[in-house]
Each structure stands twice: as structure tokens, then as C-alpha cells.
Amino acid sequence: VEPVVAVSWSPDGRAVRIIDQRALPDQYVERDVSTVNEIRDCIRTLAVRGAPAIGVFAAMGIACVMQQHAELPREEFDHVLDASAERVRASRPTARNLGWAIDRLLAGARATSGDALGAAHVLRRTAEAIRAEDRDMCQRIGEHALTVLPNDAHVLTLCNTGALATAGIGTALAPLYLAHARGQRLHVYVCETRPLLQGSRLTAWELGRAGIPLTLLVDGAAPALLRSQRVDCILVGADRIAANGDVANKIGTYGLALSARHHGVPFYVAAPSSTIDGATASGGAIPIEQRDPNEVRAFRGASAAPADADAFNPAFDVTPQALISAIVTDRAVHRPPYDFSSVAA
Amino acid sequence: VEPVVAVSWSPDGRAVRIIDQRALPDQYVERDVSTVNEIRDCIRTLAVRGAPAIGVFAAMGIACVMQQHAELPREEFDHVLDASAERVRASRPTARNLGWAIDRLLAGARATSGDALGAAHVLRRTAEAIRAEDRDMCQRIGEHALTVLPNDAHVLTLCNTGALATAGIGTALAPLYLAHARGQRLHVYVCETRPLLQGSRLTAWELGRAGIPLTLLVDGAAPALLRSQRVDCILVGADRIAANGDVANKIGTYGLALSARHHGVPFYVAAPSSTIDGATASGGAIPIEQRDPNEVRAFRGASAAPADADAFNPAFDVTPQALISAIVTDRAVHRPPYDFSSVAA
DSSP, rough: OOOOSSSSTTTTTSEEEEEEETTTTTTOOEHHHOOOOOOHHHHHSSSSSHHHHHHHHHHHHHHHHHHHHTTTTTHHHHHHHHHHHHHHTTTTTHHHHHHHHHHHHHHHHHHHOOOOOHHHHHHHHHHHHHHHHHHHHHHHHHHHHHHTTOOOEEEESOOOGGGGGGGSOSTTTTTHHHHTTTTEEEEEEEEOOOOHHHHHIIIIHHHHHHHHHHEEEGGGGGGHHHTTOSSSEEEEOEEEEETTSSSSEEETTTHHHHHHHHHHOOOEEOOOOOGGTOOOOGGGSSOOOOOHHHHHHHHOOOOOSSHHHHOOOOOOEEEEGGGOEEEEEEOOEEESOOOOOOOOO | OOOOOOOETTSSSSSEEEEEETTTTOHHHHHEEOSHHHHHHHHHHTOOOOHHHHHHHHHHHHHHHHHTTSOOOHHHHHHHHHHHHHHHHOOOOOOOOHHHHHHHHHHHTTOSOOHHHHHHHHHHHHHHHHHHHHHHHHHHHHHHHHHTOOOOOEEESSSSSSSSSSSOOOOOTHHHHHHHHHHHOEEEEEEEEEETTTTIIIIIHHHHHHHTTTEEGGGGGGGHHHHOOOSSSEEEOOOOTTTOEEEEEEETTTHHHHHHHHTTEEEEEEGGGEEEEEOOOOOSSOOOOOTHHHHHHETTTTEOSSTOOOOOOOOOEEOGGGOOOOOSSSSSOOOOOOOOTTTTO
């Protein structure tokens, strides 16, 4: 079974076709997106999520939007491009790849003189390159991460860092796809990942579809599982990696890292090098998105709390580099002390 | 506002009246229970939950059941009593108070000679004593725990350890009710407590009803909250306390204790002395209930995962005594090294 493709061009090339991840696992819905409002809405409501997939989707989406303006005078085209890019960039603050992909897209267009049609072609080619490179990066992350994975690995993971989160086979799930394809035994423990349950809804769905054995657990059960000595290592993704190796990732990651340290379980982060933010010295400077309290008070329409209850709902937390055994990128397995000066994109 | 009464006698005294906690916070439903099957069902499905409330409910419920058999010859009455007691005892394995309350109920009846009617009266008086003592114990736990609570306390808690979990004002929530009644400022951070959401459904409901300020969070967000230095202490309950001070409590407690230790936040357990199991040397010997995987795969009826996904669903975990700053009972604030030899019931 080939992993799913989370983001692709629509058949006529005028839109980006996505799997609407809000509907999984109950329904498999594809959606074609071709306006800035739709792109923003898909990113903010997590129809498309996962830092690499967001970057790829933003670039492809903006390219589609600008195709519609290819008849404009170049100066107007550039204005629309800048405004569109900034609106998409603002849709989620924490993921590093989003800003990285947009910067790269804009740089490509700016380096192109001539009319809007030519600039629009450059945007599309750049977006396609970002997509293809993300796919390749996933493969390389998987190969590097395989080197730290034991045989018959029992791996604990959080959130979704697989095909649904990237343009390829994922980041933290990439080595698991490769190990499975090579006939290695493995077992994946999947934290459900409240509030939006990307673990139980998405990771369980895509691993199950690929025939990889898995066991779900509520997030609070992870320390008890680690204590039972059934877990060889923890593998998670990253939304942004600071220059010192501090990692912003899905809320709950920090607690997993603390438990892993206590139990002597290796804790690995896997992410494309575009996740590294050389301009951010340490985790304290990473902006953390606070999301709607309703995500905590309910799930898919089922109320879980009094409707007026206050809620603390950060989408991410920061794991200090001292708790991370290694950071695996498409370039290398980085060990502490972390030095990304030759890697950061 | 007086705290709610989770368990009481029905007006005609022939049944136990409970608040059906499965329906909260959407609906407030009372139910009258008077058969062994109903008692077992209520305990197993968590219509009545919280270790102290389960013990009180079991004792009162068995007393009601046996009232219906008060015309039997004494020997037959005793057979029915033993069989009923064992069926109720087996409904949940981890909570210490359940077995404790049943043992006490049986001892009262066994010490009574004479006919079944007399024995039935003793059962009712014993059950009523267990209820009244639980209420008093809550008050005393609250007063002892108040001594460890700072002014303007910001407290993190898990699950529900309040009026809904006891016959009184709770265990870990008891000092918060007392502080609030005395006009002290406080703020309670409530972990939602997946899978069954006793934090967001029950604790948020009962604290909100009492006018105590609270903020909900998903369980995975607690370590990030502790890191923010907004929490003065963690207060949780206990389902069973081993002789060495190891504590079995709601799944997720152990992770909170690890995070608290890392951040230098005091971690307190509050429970009636009937929770202490002197016959169990340490936490490793406490039986841990594994519950239905469907609790993890769904969220109040909304599916959260592929229907065939395997799930690890222990209801409790064990926190080693080394991570516990103090255990507060109705008798005292116990500090390590724990010695309950004069306290255990």
C-alpha cells in the first residue's frame, strides 16, 4: 500500500487538491482549493496540518491563486502576490516551514523580471520544487532515522508526522514506513493527542492502512507505558527548531520528553532541515499559538465541559534541547551539542 | 452554594439515590438504585465513581438490597449477603475503599446474631455510618490540606476528587471548598482527564457551580503549564495507597508527578485513611484495572479513531512515593518516609 498523498495539484492544475483531515477517519474527503481565503481556512482549521504539509500547501496554493492574476500588469501582480503571501503566512504562527516556503516562493518571483505570466510560471515551478523536495526530504529523514531504530522496534509517537503531514512518507513516521517496507517487525504506540486527536484520527488511520501494527493510548497514559519498559524510543516531529536545538512541537511533547529522560528512553525529533530556524536562538523566543478554548471544551460536537469554562489551549510546547537524544533531519543525525550552522535553510 | 450530594438514601429509604455522572455536565439526572445488578452497572460504567463515593455507594446499595431479603431465614440471608457483597466487590479492582467498605459492612452483620431483620437493620446503620464518616473525613482532609495550601493558591488537579467523588466535599478538592468558603482567593487548573473526562465534565461543573475560578487544559498541556510557573502545587486524590506510600490514582497522575518534580512544584495526594492498604507493601502489587478500548477510540460517542484500532487503556497508574511531597488524610499531613502503621484502616 502506497502512503496517501496529502497535497497534490488538481487534475486541471488550477487548484490544490487536499485530503480534508478534519473528516478523517470517518470520511475520506478531497477538496480543491484555489483562493487565499480557502488556503487560510484550511490551514487554520487544520484541514491541512503538519508543518511540512502546511509549507508545501501554502506554496502550491499561492501559485494557484496567482495563476488567476497572470494577465495583470507585473507591478499589480506583485502587489497581489505580496498581500496574498502575507495573509497566508499569518494563518499559523508557530510552524517554521510555512514562512520558509513562502519566503522561498517570493524570492523566486522577485528574481524573475518580465511580465506577470512569466512570474506566475516561476511561482508554479518553485511550488512544485518545494513539493518534490519535501518528498525527497521525507525519504532521507527516514533513512537517517532508521539508523537509530533498533530491530523489532517499539516506538511511541504523538500527533501525526506521517504522509498526512508532509508531501511524502512523513518525518517521524518515515523510518517506520521504511522499516515496514523492508520487512522489519515493529510496533507503534500512538498518543491520541488531544485536543484534536491527530494521533488517534490520523496516525492510527494511516498506519493501519499501511498494515503497521499499532496501539492507541490517551496522552496521560504514556508515562505508565514508558515505566512498563515496553518502549524502545520516542519519535516525534517538530514545528520549529531553534538554533540551540530547542524544539517546538505539538502540545504534550515536553511531558513525553521529561518522562523519557526519567526512564532512560531515547527521545528523537525528526524534521526537515527547513524546520530549523537559525534566527531564533532558543525555544523561549518561539511564538506559541493559542487556539480556541472550544477545542478543549468539545470534540466533534460532543460537549466535554460546561460551555462557559475557561481553557488554556496552546497548540505547542517547547522541549529543551537537553532532553533530546538526537534531532534527525534530511541531512544528518544531529547529536548534542547541536550545531545547525551548516544545515539551517 | 452547598456542594452537591453524589449519593443519598431515596425518600422512601428503599434505594440509593445517585447523580448519574455519565450524563454530566449536559444533563443532571438522578437515579434510584436497589439491585446488585444496578449497583455493579453503576460502578462499572462510572455512573458513580471516585473511590470514596464507590465505597459509600456499595455499602448503602447492599444495605438496600438486603432489606428486600429481611424475611428470609438468617442462614439464607447471610448467603445472599455474601454473594451480593462479592459481586459488588468485583465490579472494580483498584479502589481500596470499595473492599474496605464491604468488609466493614460484612463484619457488622457477622457480629450480629438473631434474625435477618435485625441483621438488615445493622447493615443499614453500618452503611449510614460509613456515609456519615466519609462526610466527616472529607472535612478533616480539607482542614489538614489547607495547612499546605499557600494564600491565593494556583492549584493543578486531575480527574474529580470533589463532592461528586465522595459523600462530602471531596478529598483533593476539599481544601479548595474550605478556602473559597473562607474568602481566600484561589484558581484551579483542571486537567480534562481522558478518556472519560472527569476533569472537564465533573470537576469543572462542580467548581463552576460553587463559584471557584478554574481553567481547563488537555492532559498533555500540564507540563507546559508547570513550566510557566503559574502553578503553586498539584493536588490529586488516590484510589489506593500502598504501605510504603506509593499511590494508585487516575491514569496521568504519574506523569504529573514527574513534571512536578522536574519543576520543583509540590505534589500532594489527599485521601481518606480508608484508602491506605496496609496489606499491600508497594505500588507494584496494586491491581490496575484495564478498561474497554472503546473509551479511547471514542469521545462521548464521537468516533476518534479507526474502529478496529487496538488501545492500551489502564484506568490508573502508580506514582512512587519518592515523587510525593505529602499524603494528606483525615488523620494528618503525612510526610516521607511514610509510616501509616497507626493510621491504616
